Amino acid sequence: MMRLRLEIAYDGTDFIGWARQPGLRTVQGELEDALSRMLREPVQLTVAGRTDAGVHAGGQVAHFDTAAEIDCDKLVHRLARFLPKDVRVKEIRVAPSEFDARFSAIRRHYEYTLTTSRYGAEPLQARHVVPCRAVDIEAMRAGSRKLLGLHDFAAFCRRREGATTVRELQRYDWERRGELLIAHVSADAFCWSMVRSLVGAALAVGEGRRTPDWMGGLLDQRSRSSEITVAPAHGLSLMSVDYPPDAELALRNAQTREMRTVPSPDGCCGG
Amino acid sequence: MMRLRLEIAYDGTDFIGWARQPGLRTVQGELEDALSRMLREPVQLTVAGRTDAGVHAGGQVAHFDTAAEIDCDKLVHRLARFLPKDVRVKEIRVAPSEFDARFSAIRRHYEYTLTTSRYGAEPLQARHVVPCRAVDIEAMRAGSRKLLGLHDFAAFCRRREGATTVRELQRYDWERRGELLIAHVSADAFCWSMVRSLVGAALAVGEGRRTPDWMGGLLDQRSRSSEITVAPAHGLSLMSVDYPPDAELALRNAQTREMRTVPSPDGCCGG
Incomplete structure (x- = not known):
């Protein structure tokens, strides 16, 4: 398995927000559907900030794990043709398995x-x-x-x-x-x-x-x-979104999880 | 009668172009309808550049004549509430009667x-x-x-x-x-x-x-x-769009009209 980190931009106008909701147009839904089709395996994204309806992003961060062989640059290119114009994956890179788009964010x-x-x-x-x-x-x-x-x-x-x-x-x-x-x-x-x-x-x-x-x-x-x-x-x-250096990721995750003794179901953000 | 000069901006995406066409959404149609309702008299705009479908403007220029008493700044404010978000009248000012948004443009x-x-x-x-x-x-x-x-x-x-x-x-x-x-x-x-x-x-x-x-x-x-x-x-x-100083307007209009011996029905431009 390989963990991939994505940098994402979107125009939030025509989305009901980041978080997938059945039957509604969401950023997570568009991205997961496109990635799942292209990689031929189910893709589930973890995101740094679950933005509300209408909120935009220039540098949202998410991650997912895949068993597929990925050429990151090619995937960015292919996604640009696959995705609607109001959402773009700007960069994809391989991340350490400790990297968590939500819990590692500082x-x-x-x-x-x-x-x-x-x-x-x-x-x-x-x-x-x-x-x-x-x-x-x-x-x-x-x-x-x-x-x-x-x-x-x-x-x-x-x-x-x-x-x-x-x-x-x-x-x-x-x-x-x-x-x-x-x-x-x-x-x-x-x-x-x-x-x-x-x-x-x-x-x-x-x-x-x-x-x-x-x-x-x-x-x-x-x-x-x-x-x-x-x-x-x-x-x-x-x-x-800022993250610590790779060497400090494990420590940071432990710290964040501890701070949230009662897990919030919907992540830390929303703006 | 008073001649007013308008500076106009629009996002052309959802317009079929500048020029009014029955039953279609055009920039000219939106503006003339809003102005006619607000001034309670029919308004007809003459424009510098008749842009095509999808083309935008940051500084389009048009003029019209009115018998109404106009406070230009107030009209800009009121239009901002009246018009859809994808078209804005940025400035209105009184122009000499020789000013012609189309024929005076240099x-x-x-x-x-x-x-x-x-x-x-x-x-x-x-x-x-x-x-x-x-x-x-x-x-x-x-x-x-x-x-x-x-x-x-x-x-x-x-x-x-x-x-x-x-x-x-x-x-x-x-x-x-x-x-x-x-x-x-x-x-x-x-x-x-x-x-x-x-x-x-x-x-x-x-x-x-x-x-x-x-x-x-x-x-x-x-x-x-x-x-x-x-x-x-x-x-x-x-x-x-550039225009000559007011004192040279009459001369400029004569020159432009002469250059177009066969009148083109749809203005000079389109980009």
Whole structure:
């Protein structure tokens, strides 16, 4: 058996999300079906971040095991002809058997893209750029900085049975690129709807409805806050996932599994 | 009466082209319908470049006359709520009565975008980026340079009754941006399918099937060349249109109309 690691990109618009659901169009379903047909064996993918409906990816990571003889580069080529245009396998490489796309991940990087243009998003960007009003980006930056570090992000999380809401937010800053506003959000892992709640909270500050201190104060809440408007899914993209060096994989897996004493059925993420 | 000049962007994917056709979804139809409803008077647009099905625009220009009282900025805002996401009016301003989006135009700028990535276009760019093989960009540049200047581009034009095929190609160069290849193509005007034929010819050179000299030699042909493969529509975008200063508009209109002694029923362009 050989373990393969895939880097995957998709336009989430016409998918009901990553996770396979019978009768619905999902990224996992499209990929597993294409791989199973091409390799003539059933393929089951394990993924770093189970993105929600409408969420995109530029650098999602997944793995699977195969008994087939694989030429990785050729398989990337063949998949490009086989897959629909809104999902691409960008790279395939052989990984150590200890590599686990979900449990070995040490950091996920998301981007959320807004535009302050008065006419809305450029048509060719409308599938992944969300219109907003003129905002005070310095206030958004000040509020976002208050959330950095290891905290209980319960206020920002939709509850899921057995999933912890304690996370380490390692990056949350705002870049201005012309009329685009891009949030860069990185953490060890994210609870459900967390990135979109972080963005919704910053927007309330940027539009002057709340203060940066209010944003920091949300960390004191022990359950999901009704004061936060969750930003729309289509502005969100999973950009990349970090893993430790191969030699540290076994150690990392043990550590992650231990942290999740009650296994969450649906993985660690969702953005 | 007041003449208004509009700058327009659209994702051409789900349009049958610019020009209104009964029962079909066209950019002109969407815009005229929205404007007519909002201004409560029939609106008819005159456009700089009548783009084909699937062709996009970042800076198309059109004009219309209205008897209504218009606040241009407010109208841009209101249109953003009224129009579908794949067409945007980016700017509206009052123009002199001599301004004619079609006859006053002195230059049209197109871009054509390819990717040499082995997995094809990034999913979020798949609507406007066309996959191609690894190419020799220097050969493409050499061939493209041979076409610059005032020539009869008959070899590159689908015939249209009464339309001249003599054009001045002012810019045709190739930019590499990572794995993207972007052709910048500017001329006083374009005949039907001209940009896509120029790109198709350059690709034949880039892939080593033809030489740069072959590309130059196409200018000697007096009718559409069967040796040229027309590149797909969805890689093409009309980026902007140049006009002379207001004081020279009347002169320019007279000049353009004279050049077209036999009126072409469908405008000057099409890319």
